[in-house]
Amino acid sequence: MPIFYRNDTMLFYEVTGEGHPIIFTHGASWDHKQWVKQVNFFKKDYKVVSWDVRGHGQSSLPKGPINPDDFILDLIALMNHLSIKKAILCGLSMGGHISLRTAIEIPYRVKGLILIGTPCSNSISLNQKLFIQINSLSSKFLPMKTNAFILAKMLSKQNPSTFAYVYNTFSKMPKENWHRIWSAVTRMESKDELHKVKCPTLLLIGDHDIITNFQQPLLYTKISNTELRIILNAHHCTNLDNPNAVNQFTLEFIDSLKV
Numbered sequence: 001m002p003i004f005y006r007n008d009t010m011l012f013y014e015v016t017g018e019g020h021p022i023i024f025t026h027g028a029s030w031d032h033k034q035w036v037k038q039v040n041f042f043k044k045d046y047k048v049v050s051w052d053v054r055g056h057g058q059s060s061l062p063k064g065p066i067n068p069d070d071f072i073l074d075l076i077a078l079m080n081h082l083s084i085k086k087a088i089l090c091g092l093s094m095g096g097h098i099s100l101r102t103a104i105e106i107p108y109r110v111k112g113l114i115l116i117g118t119p120c121s122n123s124i125s126l127n128q129k130l131f132i133q134i135n136s137l138s139s140k141f142l143p144m145k146t147n148a149f150i151l152a153k154m155l156s157k158q159n160p161s162t163f164a165y166v167y168n169t170f171s172k173m174p175k176e177n178w179h180r181i182w183s184a185v186t187r188m189e190s191k192d193e194l195h196k197v198k199c200p201t202l203l204l205i206g207d208h209d210i211i212t213n214f215q216q217p218l219l220y221t222k223i224s225n226t227e228l229r230i231i232l233n234a235h236h237c238t239n240l241d242n243p244n245a246v247n248q249f250t251l252e253f254i255d256s257l258k259v
């Protein structure tokens with residue numbers, strides 16, 4: 001099993017293909033398998049890396065509170081472990097925000113950004129604050145399988161086949177781990193530092209993504225050298241709902257980088 005350790009955290013990853021590296025980072029409560037259709041599409045011409053963020057999938061989660069910076073440091077440690085000096089970073093939701101924070105904090109390690117359904121803040125609107133509070137309360141009082149069913153049902157409206165993946169990955173996560181992960185994810189903030197992103201950036205948003213769609217104009221306005229593309233027939237699980245469109249827009253963006 002391909003693993004490495006950063007301090008006391010075991011991190012799982014997979015690498016396929018050869019060429020310029022693309023690193024895929026999944027959304028909260030999911031795992032590296034989210035990217036299967038992207039891995040299979042890009043491995044012919046690129047070195048494709050997918051990994052499990054701490055506390056997800058086959059990666060461990062040490063005891064104690066999680067510092068949001070740990071996500072960034074884990075990603076950089078993965079790059080160091082694989083001797084990758086600079087990579088294209090692609091992430092969805094939490095994974096997008098981790099990639100975004102990495103480009104802000106350590107810009108010389110990032111060739112380009114692909115941010116799918118990515119938030120830059122958890123305090124932009126009252127609706128979002130309410131969503132986070134409701135999510136936190138439901139996670140506290142409802143069984144994980146119930147929470148997983150509710151989330152999977154909501155996110156699979158555009159593509160019913162998405163239900164099984166979302167439900168299975170979320171329901172397997174220990175509740176105590178999820179509370180700590182969600183606390184760290186909701187403490188990530190980037191809205192006042194978007195101008196620090198210097199690499200070319202592609203924003204992808206599902207046309208039915210009601211979770212992060214309202215943040216895309218801010219990202220588009222504040223990050224220079226940015227493209228925004230709408231993925232049709234897709235909710236927040238954008239790359240699962242419409243993988244062909246995500247792959248095509250991503251390929252066009254990577255080609256424009258001339259790697």
